[in-house]
Amino acid sequence: MRRIQFFEIADQSWCPRIVREGVTDYLQHAIDAGRVYAPAAPVLARVLRESGRDAIIDLAAGGGGPWQSLLPVLHAGGIHPTVTLTDWRPNTTAFQRTTTHTHGQVQGHVDPVDARAVPPTLHGARTMFSALHHFREDDIRRMLRDAANAGEPFLAFEATHRSVRAVLFTCLTPLMVLLMTPAIRPFQWSRVLFTYLIPLIPLVVLWDGIVSCLRTYTPEELERLATNSSDGDYEWQTAELGDGPLPVTALWGRQRNESITR
Structure with a gap:
């Protein structure tokens, strides 16, 4: 299709x-x-552990993201990140609700944040859930290049699927x-x-x-976009996660050998 x-x-x-x-x-x-994004937890945990990051900047967070279900899984694996929710049009009410439900482990950023050019004051692994398909190819290249230039891991997960x-x-x-x-x-x-x-x-x-x-982009399309957006010091992977009828499409990347150099 x-x-x-x-x-x-x-x-x-x-x-x-x-x-x-x-x-x-x-x-x-x-x-x-x-619990749509449960299949994303192992990938997220591995990237956080290998990159040494203890903070997450969630881009285009919409209504607050899947953190109420993801954080307990990460905690069970010994990973306790802080999460900052951002959006171009922040839903501050939803952000505050997520903060309350997670007992302050997730905080909302009240100012608009462009996922293609994240402010340098926001440090941490960058995540996106159900948002990558909103962007055109050129915007995705800018987004991935911005993450690579900042040296931050980037992980995007899509629950939608381009199929009949x-x-x-x-x-x-x-x-x-x-x-x-x-x-x-x-x-x-x-x-x-x-x-x-x-x-x-x-x-x-x-x-x-x-x-x-x-x-929604296919894994092959995302791999092509990612490969063209950064140099060889940044490695990208794509996959379809989960064994349900509609798998989660995933794209993630980080600097090569980061777990060794950090």
Whole structure:
């Protein structure tokens, strides 16, 4: 299936904030409830251990990322990183909620952060979850080059998949939004309004979900982009993780022999 760079409604400046945050709240709840990114934990743990990093800068963090489920796994392996959530349009309410649920182990960065040019004051391994497909190829090259120039590890994980099976599965998401909304906390009447009475949130989740599938990069495409974005001192790997019907696509990289030189 050919990749299509179409637009997602929640990314647009004209999308009402209440709808955008309703979409990210649902996605966050679905990620946490389904432990979607559990297959990413071993890769993340290995890169943190080998690179000697004890801080993570989570880029394009949306509703807060999968840290509520990932941190306990990392802790069980003896890894206790600090996590800073960043986004170009920070959802400060969601960030604060994640901070509360993780007892302060995850903190939100209130200022906008461009994933293609991370401020030098933010140090740590850079991660992305369900976000890489939002960027065009040139932007991804800039993003990876920026990480390589800063000497920071970079890890991106995508739960979407560019396939007919994934698109068909995504067509069920409006039903999932209707079923899951009562369990999303904190409760908000606005979320109920725009889910059940004026169903903008389920419709945007459906549209953006299908577009996300069509925009998702394959491991081969990511490997090509990564290889062209840095010199030989930085090594990249790609893989499909997990044994479910829709594996997690992963791209990660770090400086060669970093565990020896650090």
